[in-house]
Amino acid sequence: MFISSAFAQTAPAAAAGGDMQSTLMSMLPLVLMFVVLYFVMIRPQMKKQKEAKAMIDALAKGDEVVTVGGMLGKVTKLNDNSLNLEVATGVEVQIQRNAVVQVLPKGSIK
Secondary structure (H helix, E strand, O other): OOOOOOOOOOOOOOOHHHHHHHHHHHHHHHHHHHHHHHHHHHHHHHHHHHHHHHHHHOOOOOOEEEEOOOOEEEEEEEOOOEEEEEEEOOEEEEEEHHHEEEEEOOOOOO
């Protein structure tokens, strides 16, 4: 008596091409964010890694270097994965090659 009948409304028919276009437009911001992320973060990091690898591969006997721990020294002996570093007269330390952070100009360490 007091309850009226409810009838479901039918949705208007969508155009066939409009649905695909709206899907592409909703994905566009995600694609643009990935492109920006690539050029701002990923590409510079890859370039930095490549430069660090080239520096480590180019190490030679007599180079003056800084390690990750901040130790300064002169390279006295090179192996495949390690090197000997003279940190003081007569004091040598063996470290891994990838612990070298920077190669200093000759004569920096006195």
